[in-house]
Amino acid sequence: MINQGHTSGNSSGDGWFSSLIHSVLSYYSNLISNPFKSGLAYFIIGMVPMLIIGWLVLPSVLYSEQQQPLNFNHALHMESDVVAGLKDYTEAEKCLYCHSFREDGSFTGIPRTETCAKCHKYTEYPLGETAEEELLMKEYISKGKEVPWLAYYRQPDCVYFPHIAHVKMGKLECTVCHGAHGKSYTLPVYEKNRISTYSRNIWGKNIAGHKTNTWDRMKMDDCAECHTEKGHEENNACFVCHK
Amino acid sequence: MEKTETHHGHKYGMVIDLDKCTGCGTCMVACASENNVTVRSDETDKERSITWMKLYKIDNGKPFPETEVCYFPRPCMHCDEDGHGGHHSPCVSVCPATATKLDHNTGIVSQIYTRCVGCRYCQAACPYHARYFNWWDGYSFLQPYSEGMERALSPEVSPRMRGVVEKCTFCHHRLMSAKNRAYAEDRRELEEGEYITACTEACPAQAITFGDLSNHDHEVYKLSKSDRAFRLLERLNSKPKVYYLSSKEWVKKFADNYTPDQIQPATKKEI
């Protein structure tokens, strides 16, 4: 069929354009009207499952899902009438109340149980009545054990990220990278890439790599993009972020 | 975000006083320990042994008892550009993967292991043999003799995988920690001595001085202008940021690697 189209196009001299249009049209009508014979069906049979696999199956297979050892209500802990001492704090300061800086400027990250125990002191009075708090008291604080939290936003080992440079000196809001994590009532499922072993939050929620918000993805290009935008081109030198 | 920093670029550099250097090797050990450098059971194979800081031993070749020995500690020279767009640091210009770059703000030549493709072109290009290739994984089931040793690894420097090139970074992570400390104290600029490399710190004879060569108040700047100062293979115009000091003429002559049949330009004018 394809050959026929080509021959007719070549045989006519002056009407070559209309004959080309004609042959293309007939080619496609042939293709559609007789999909099996033309082979279009095979093409589609090949393509559609791959699209399904790529867009729908891949994300569910690529990521392993893990539950946090216990739930943590970020939104609740950001309320100043729940946590005394948060009064008049800015949003960032509220986060820093638990996720604090050490004296040497390093960032503590996920707090240790001793930070939790500043408020959750007594086994018999765990401040609230949820099962999580009871679990925290019984399993961790009273035993002096650390909660094996899964970190959503941990960069790989080759990356050096100084929070203090961004939060204190750069005055960035925590939400720029972490989104509305501080407003969540329950901890989302932790998704780990089975191949790269990185958290899905770091390497992009969207399987195609599209991002709409600054916090959607935290790959190298995203860091560089922000540095450039803010006029800190010099911080795109390799060793600034790599170790 | 307002830009409060006054960005005059730094040019971190090192001055090593060979008159003070005793050849003890502490710099090498402190460097390896600081930077998670791997160790093999046969470290006598110097082509495989990884030493970001390496001690070279030279002697004046005179017969007994006129013989004299001198040691050259050799970190990465962190070669500069010539400033006129003429040439780059030897290794930077050849890297096909942009895994090694000169940072104009610090003068430090970086090496990113996760970007390195292991072609070893930079190794061939480096006139100072300051680059090392990882032929093996330092810590794996293939290396049973290093059992338990991974417990000494520092989280400040990422351990390397096999197949990549590594080299001295002027302990760049120490610059980052020093900055963090400064930020915690609401400062942006570092004082002299706040950022020094592990070898500088460990040298028991204080033979190594580290600082900003572009800052005229820094000791390194003053020392680099000393009569005793010279650099290795200066005629290559690679502009190393490591200076050496020696009061001995024969040591200085060694620094430009003249072979016996070559004539030193300073003494004979033909070349």
Add this chain to the structure above:
Amino acid sequence: MTSKKKDITELLSFNRRNFIKLAVGGAVGAGLSPLPWKLADDSAIFSQNFPWVPVPETGEFNTVKSHCTLCPGGCGIEVRRVEDRPIKIEGRTDHPVNPGGICPVGAGGLQLVYNENIRFKGPMKRIGARGAGKFEPITWEEALKELAGKMLELRNSGKADKIAAVDGNRTGSTASLMIERLLTSFGSSCYMKMPCEEDTAAEVSELVYGSKTPVTYDLENSDYILSFGCGLLEGWGSPGRLLNAWGIWNSTENKDRVTITQVESRASNTASKADKWLAARPGTETALALGIACVIITEGLYNSEFIDNKTAGIKEFKELVLAEYTPDKVSEITGIKAEDIKSVARAYAKAKSPVAVCGKGKGLLNGDVSEYAAVQALNALTGSINRPGGVLVNNPLPLSPLPGLKLDSIAEKSLKKSIFDDQSAKCSNARFATLTKKILADENIVEILLVFAANPAYTLPDGGDFNQSLTKLPYTVSFSPYMDETALMADLILPDHTYLEKMDDVPAPSSIQYNFYGITQPAMKPLYDTKNSGDVLIELAGMLGGTVGASFPWKGYEEVLKTRARGIFESGKGTTLFDTSASPWDMIKNNTKVTPAYTDFNSMWVTLKNGGMWYNPTSNIMQDDKLFATKSGRFEFNCSCLTPAKQHREKSEDSHSLTLMPYEIINLSSGWIPTPPYLYKTIFASQLLKNDSFIEINPETAEKHELKEGDRVTVSSEKGSVEARVHIFEGAMPEFVFMPMGFGHTAFDDFVKGKGCNPNSLIDGCNDTAWWNTPVRIN
């Protein structure tokens, strides 16, 4: 029908072309989905971060201050940790001994702690043949019960004197006192201190000063240092201190002020870096010192005030040196030009505060009495005794004595029996020679041997005799945390903590010219089921009961340390704070008074216990009247001990025509401590190649013996032979074979075992203090 059927078959016929279409469709579909891009990206990341590449855990960085006890140098260290995991050892800036610096062994020490292939993970009992290294784990309770049982059995059968202990702890350390106490209360006098240079120093001190107090040198304040073979840069005394001093001497302001002259037969680091190198033949140092003395006396350059008022025997000394040691004669003996001897003598005598020092290499092996006495005579000639920049003799540390040693009748009776005669009782080398000889002669003199912080099977310069004698001992107990040569021969292992895991004390570090007492605190939790030997001794004594148990009334080792430290508080002197702006030597020079920063004992103890130190840079120097405790009450030029060292043994022309000269380097551990693997990075390929270490010989000698660079040779002495490679080095004295010490272990792991050869297996140094004087031949 048929056409329809045909249509369907045709329709569904899966020919090659349709297959391609299907494949292309699949490829396009995949390409339009994130599948290939995402997988490629993830795989790239996977390859960048192979899962077996470790990711070191991060956390809070902190430091623990302590002391390094890998050598007797007493350097302050700061252990850098992530949470409670040590990751690096650094020098401590707030420390008088080594302000900020550290030696390579100290910097690599972490590898000794973490390398699980060289450590015992708990108490062990031997199951295989001796030396095979086969052990089975037992509990501490079982182990101590077994040892106590054997000891009681010995004691009850009237053989209390048949227990011996080898102790490698520093003289005067609490551990050392306790080991000796255990033996004494048990009834044995067979307490064997590992040989060290300080024995010779003490012997000579007694001869010339009249007191056994160790002599120290105020090198930092001196402007002319005449070193007789001291490896000032090879780890002599306290490496941290000496290397730091070297930096000070070579600083711009001091460069022209300070002169260092090194007497040595090889272009070592010290000799090369010194301002002047005098290459005297080994063993002729006494003659050289006396030759220098001769010039000083002839030219009237001596300090006549000191000579007249503070010394005795100068007349005889004068006669001796003028007759026997004129520069020309000395030149002949030593091989140094007479002109050089004269110029050094003049420069030495004319310097403001000259000092002559001795103790070969790292100062870890016994020396030669005549050499030490001659060197002290040089110090006396210039009056460099008890003054800043010269020899300083400090009062002993004011530590409280341990109370309550109790002896029962068994012990009293048994202590009277001693295997050592008067001569061999003096020197630790001679004691070992006697002991080894008797064991090898099958005299049943030791039934239980306890080994503490020592590896005599490797370190004794006795040609392997001690190692041989270990096979004859019925029961050997090792307290070593490492699987060293001696431990592999032991029947029972009671592993101590490694130095970073334990609490211990650091009394009077080698060569430090002021009173110093430091405490090491654990920088980490013990990794394995090990126990501080101090605690084990107390527990063991308790199990032995009776007067032995009563002699150890403490709850634990910490209590013993605390008991001793009280004396320091009661002395009312010194301080526990180091002011970085005032170095101890400046304080000595300016006679600065320090006042204790503490008011009660407990606050002092808390500071000490946390890796702290106490030091007293001034006001504790022995007064002259107390110092010179000789018969004359003066410094004595003791001519009787100045007979030069044993001359070279008779060499026959054909065999053993060369002389072995072992030398030490700072890049290898000494004593019982294995070398940390990182140190092998610092070893040159001309020192070790694969498993061969190198001997250094002069090109001239090499030519004579037809040797080329890299040749593999056998070096043999009357005692034994080793294999080595040849390195031709201009800096080696002709007719000598220079062999590094610290290689040639037969124990430990792949990093250390079987690398190079050990000169100790060629030397007969236990019978003969001249360990630098072994005739060898090369084939």
